[in-house]
Structures are given as C-alpha cells and as structure tokens.
Amino acid sequence: MVFNNLQELVKKRHSIRAFNQEPVTDELVTKILEVVQTAPTAGNLQAYEVVVVKDPEVRQKLARAALGQSFLATAPVVLGFVALPVTSGQRYGARGAQLYSIQDATIAATYAMLAATALGLATTWVGAFHEDEVRAALNAEANQVPVALLPLGYGAVEPQPTPRRPLDEIVREL
Numbered sequence: 642m643v644f645n646n647l648q649e650l651v652k653k654r655h656s657i658r659a660f661n662q663e664p665v666t667d668e669l670v671t672k673i674l675e676v677v678q679t680a681p682t683a684g685n686l687q688a689y690e691v692v693v694v695k696d697p698e699v700r701q702k703l704a705r706a707a708l709g710q711s712f713l714a715t716a717p718v719v720l721g722f723v724a725l726p727v728t729s730g731q732r733y734g735a736r737g738a739q740l741y742s743i744q745d746a747t748i749a750a751t752y753a754m755l756a757a758t759a760l761g762l763a764t765t766w767v768g769a770f771h772e773d774e775v776r777a778a779l780n781a782e783a784n785q786v787p788v789a790l791l792p793l794g795y796g797a798v799e800p801q802p803t804p805r806r807p808l809d810e811i812v813r814e815l
C-alpha cells in the first residue's frame with residue numbers, strides 16, 4: 642500500500658543536526674533532485690532553483706549566515722532552495738511574486754527532505770538565516786529569495802522524536 646509506505650517515511654523523518662564524514666554520492670543527490678523536479682508549482686512555472694553546495698568554504702559561509710548553525714558546515718552537501726519571484730510575478734502579479742514562488746520553493750524543499758529520508762540520509766530544515774548573506778553565499782540574484790537550506794549527510798546521532806499538537810487542536814471543522 643502506497644499510504645503505508647508514506648506513513649513509514651514521514652514517521653522516519655526527524656531533524657538531525659550532526660553528521661558523520663561519510664560522503665553523499667552524486668548519484669544520491671541526483672535522485673533527490675529528480676524527486677524535487679516532480680513537485681507541484683503554481684501554473685507549473687517551477688519558480689525556484691536548487692543550489693547544490695559541496696564547497697566547504699561556501700558551507701562555512703552558510704553556517705555563519707545561519708546564525709552560526711555549524712552543523713551546516715559539517716554536512717558534506719547543503720541544498721539551497723531559492724524562490725524566483727519574478728518568474729511567478731510575470732503571470733500572477735503580486736500574489737505570484739510574494740506567495741506562489743515562495744510556496745514553489747518550499748514544496749520543492751519538502752520533497753527533497755522526504756527523498757533524503759527515504760534514501761537513509763539525515764537532514765534538518767534550516768530557515769533561520771540572514772537572507773542577504775545566504776543570497777550572497779549561494780551566488781543568487783538580488784531579486785531571488787533564499788527560502789530554506791537543507792544539509793545532507795549521514796546522521797551521527799539517533800533522532801529525537803518531537804511532540805505534536807493533538808489533531809483536535811490543529812483542525813477546525815465548519
């Protein structure tokens with residue numbers, strides 16, 4: 642059953658912030674990127690880019706830009722997800738620029754996170770960063786918006802499950 646596989650996958654996913662030095666092969670990165678490519682986007686405009694960062698100096702810059710979250714530099718690969726507001730804005734105006742492109746990049750990053758988990762890799766969504774510094778480190782254009790950084794590596798610690806609010810608190814019926 643596809644649902645059982647999905648449930649197993651999402652239960653397996655936890656944020657992991659320590660990596661060993663085992664490299665992540667290009668083959669695995671490509672598998673993740675091929676999953677990302679299937680993500681839905683507004684108007685199928687695919688208003689995002691993924692930056693694959695292997696360069697240790699750039700990973701250091703990202704860690705500094707992310708308020709000193711040094712685990713970013715210890716992961717062998719970091720994926721940077723960048724929204725392209727101009728692409729969405731050209732068709733959908735302000736809503737496209739301000740919302741859809743961000744959502745496109747966010748969904749793409751979510752797909753990558755789940756694909757990484759399915760491949761036995763560890764990751765954590767990193768969103769706390771100075772936008773300008775990440776934009777510069779990723780060599781992105783001024784009008785592009787970095788949305789998330791995903792370090793990829795093999796986990797060096799056992800993941801700790803985190804609590805969730807009960808469904809009756811997060812769901813409303815009308």
Ligand SMILES: Cc1cc2nc3c(=O)[nH]c(=O)nc-3n(C[C@H](O)[C@H](O)[C@H](O)COP(=O)(O)O)c2cc1C
Pocket residue numbers: 654655656657658710765766767768769770801802803
């Ligand atoms: C939008 C967003 C931003 C986040 N930013 C960070 C971050 O900068 N650093 C970090 O260590 N974790 C970050 N996280 C990870 C969350 O802390 C984590 O997902 C949450 O505590 C639930 O734990 P779990 O991922 O293990 O289920 C972020 C998650 C999201 C969705």
